[in-house]
Every structure is written in structure tokens, then in C-alpha cells.
Amino acid sequence: MTIETLSEQKCFGGIQGVYRHQSSSTGTDMEFAVFQPAEAAKKPLPVLVFLSGLTCTWENFTTKAGAQRYAAEHGVIVVAPDTSPRGEGVADDQAYDLGKGAGFYLNATEDPWAKHYRMEDYVVKELPAVLANNFPVDLDRMGITGHSMGGHGALTLAIKNPDLFKTLSAFAPIVSPANCPWGQKAFNNYLGDNIATWGQNDASALVETFGWSGDILIDQGASDTFLETELLPDVFVRACERKSVALTLRMQEGYDHSYYFIASFIEDHIAWHAKRLKA
């Protein structure tokens, strides 16, 4: 499980690095970014995984969100994986919302996607092992968050794996892919028409099945152009209410779907995860 260092740069006293490794989950090379605060040189630290949205790689969050300052302040290692497998021979589509950059953090069952699109296994099984072998991470204190398609990934993967991810938040998540155009297109292609498997990858359906024992923080821009068609936060609010899950949904007046929105609230999310992971 060797990793190759693509870059390492000092940042807020710590190290912002980018790494590549051969993934057994996806059967491709995968790149990911890790920010280690200075104190990681002395002791294992809690980890926050950030899953990015459609069209992104590790780079969007790492260069635009401004997370490093707050991760350094709160002593949290922040990890940003890619959003899909990539490379020659990996199935793709011309549209931005399918194929490369749009893996939806699930294990595809349908051709031509099933061979490489195994992002659920990658994030839940392989990435934690890669982190444990190469970085001073305390995996007993790992949280997850994400944006849009990555918010969907954070919600679904945490709800299915509460022993792995202890804390959960999201920025403008797709909360019910089974009920919005982005999700329906992805699920039809990756999972086919077996609706049972759709529910296993839909945060609102999952929370009604499994609940969530902690609390959940969601920030959502009120001026997000995808709010009414794709994101549908009310569906998740109602599912959490039915299951008595402690959800805080903050509708942020005037904010859109961009990284300017994420940069505005990333401090809150890092502080929120750090407080719970260090309690």
C-alpha cells in the first residue's frame, strides 16, 4: 500500500500534501489531498474527510475552501479524495454529471461502470487503511462532510457506517438522489432499475432505516440555483423528524452553490467536528 507524494507545501504551520496510489477498489490510480497541522508531528490527530461535488477533484476544496487555517487551529487532519476513478479505459460520459468527476460515492453494479466505479468501497474501506498506514491519524476519531454530490456521499456513507464516521455534516447536499434529476440519472446508469439498491444509496431513505445517534449539521445557501430541483433539503428534514434525528439545517440567506459559500462556513464545520471528535 505505497503512496507517491506529488507535492508537499508548508501551510499555516502544517503540511498540505497531494498523494497518489494504486487503488484496489477502483483498479485505477487515485489521488487525494491531506492537510496535517503542525501538531500531527507529535501525536495522532482526529480526521475530517471532505467529499467534493460534481466536476471536482481533490483540488477544488483544497485550493478554494480555506480549510487549512481552521484545521490548524483545531488540530484536525483534513482529507480530500477525488470524486471518481480516472484514466484511460475508465468509462465516461460527455455530460458533467455522469462518469468521471461524478462517481456519486457508490459501488456501481451496471456496465460499463461496474468495473471501476467503486467509490463507496474506496472511501469506506481503502482510504482509511491508506491513511492509517501513511499519516498520524486517529481513525477512532474520524468525521465526514462534503458538498452537493459529496454531501450525499457524506450522509450515505456515515449513516451506513456509524462505527467508522463519528461525526457528520454537509454543505448543500443532494439529500435524496432517488428523487432528483442528477441522482436519477446517476442511479439509472450506475445501479440500473433495481429500485431496492437505490434506497441503499439515498440519504433520506437510509436515515429512515438506520437513524443517526449523533447530531447532523447542514448548511444550505438560500440562493443556490440547485436548491429546488436537485438538493431538496426538506425531504431530509422530514425523514430526520420521523426518526427523531437531531438535524440542524441552516438556510444561509443570499449564498449560492459555489466555493464562496463553502469558504464562508468551513470554519463552523471544522470547529463543530473538532468539538465532537475531541469530546
Ligand SMILES: N[C@@H](CCC(=O)N[C@@H](CS)C(=O)NCC(=O)O)C(=O)O
Ligand atoms: N455548472 C457547474 C455544475 C457543477 C457544479 O456546480 N459543481 C459544483 C459541485 S456540485 C462544484 O463544486 N464545482 C467546482 C467548483 O466550483 O470549483 C459546472 O459545470 O461546473
